[in-house]
Each structure stands twice: as structure tokens, then as C-alpha cells.
Amino acid sequence: MIYGKMFETAKNRVQICIRNGQIIRPMDTVCVICAKTGHLYSGLSHAGMYRGRLTVTHAEPEAIQNMLAFGEKQVEAVLLMNSYNFRTLLPCKQCIADILALDEENKNCHIVLENTIVPVQGVDKFIQDSINQSQLASAQVPVVSAGSTGILRCHPFR
Numbered sequence: 842m843i844y845g846k847m848f849e850t851a852k853n854r855v856q857i858c859i860r861n862g863q864i865i866r867p868m869d870t871v872c873v874i875c876a877k878t879g880h881l882y883s884g885l886s887h888a889g890m891y892r893g894r895l896t897v898t899h900a901e902p903e904a905i906q907n908m909l910a911f912g913e914k915q916v917e918a919v920l921l922m923n924s925y926n927f928r929t930l931l932p933c934k935q936c937i938a939d940i941l942a943l944d945e946e947n948k949n950c951h952i953v954l955e956n957t958i959v960p961v962q963g964v965d966k967f968i969q970d971s972i973n974q975s976q977l978a979s980a981q982v983p984v985v986s987a988g989s990t991g992i993l994r995c996h997p998f999r
């Protein structure tokens with residue numbers, strides 16, 4: 842199953858960082874893109890000072906660049922994972938827009954989450970449904986909030 846392989850690739854990427862002595866922070870993410878060809882491309886988020894401000898680049902731009910470097914543009918599925926706790930996240934609107942802009946066919950790609958696969962065009966509906974469901978369950982915090990996907994600033998292709 843390709844999705845299992847995506848999870849494995851994401852975790853391996855983080856474990857290599859840990860082995861190299863890198864400290865994983867709660868804000869760090871890892872992205873794995875499965876191209877139409879079945880090839881997997883990964884990327885990590887990066888935090889650094891940029892013009893005197895702490896700036897975080899999302900993991901998706903690096904995964905996209907790795908894919909483009911191999912001449913691929915068509916995306917089958919995207920996995921975004923918190924490197925700290927290995928929980929899946931929805932990519933932010935900016936990163937989704939970047940992926941859609943790569944190729945017309947990417948409107949048919951999917952976002953891979955722990956328990957489900959969300960069509961990229963159904964992300965907004967998925968967020969709304971999650972909020973509704975958690976309200977029904979009288980939980981205060983939605984399962985997936987837009988805030989949890991957009992907390993980091995995006996500076997792709999800088």
C-alpha cells in the first residue's frame with residue numbers, strides 16, 4: 842500500500858535527523874509527496890532568522906522542489922506530519938495552492954491523514970465536517986481546525 846510507504850518515508854526522514862543530532866521541535870513538520878509515477882519525495886520544515894524575524898518554511902516547498910528536480914509535477918497524494926509526535930496535519934491553503942499550481946491534474950490528488958484520505962478539493966468540507974462532528978460530540982476543540990494547519994508562516998521557493 843502506497844500510503845503505508847509514505848508514512849514510513851516520513852518517519853525515516855525524521856529518524857535520520859535525530860541520528861544526525863538534530864533537535865526536533867514541536868513546530869517541525871515533514872512532508873512526503875507521492876508523484877503520479879509512484880515516486881516519493883520528502884521535505885522538512887525549516888526555522889531560521891530571516892530579516893531579524895523567526896521564520897518557518899513549511900515542509901511542502903522542499904518536497905515540491907525535490908520532485909521538480911526529478912522533472913515531476915503530477916501529484917497523487919500528499920502526507921504532512923508533525924515531526925515531533927508523528928501526527929498527520931492538513932497542509933495549509935498556501936501549500937495546497939502551490940501544489941495545485943504545478944499541474945492541472947493535481948486537482949485530483951489526495952491528502953493522506955491517519956485514518957482517512959481527503960480529496961484535495963474536499964479539504965474545506967472536511968474541516969467543516971470535523972468541526973460539526975466535534976460539536977455534536979460536545980467537544981470544545983475540533984479534530985482538525987484550520988488553525989492547526991496554518992500556524993506556520995510560508996516562504997516557499999525563497
Ligand SMILES: [Zn+2]
Nearest residue numbers: 899933936995
Ligand atoms: Zn504550508
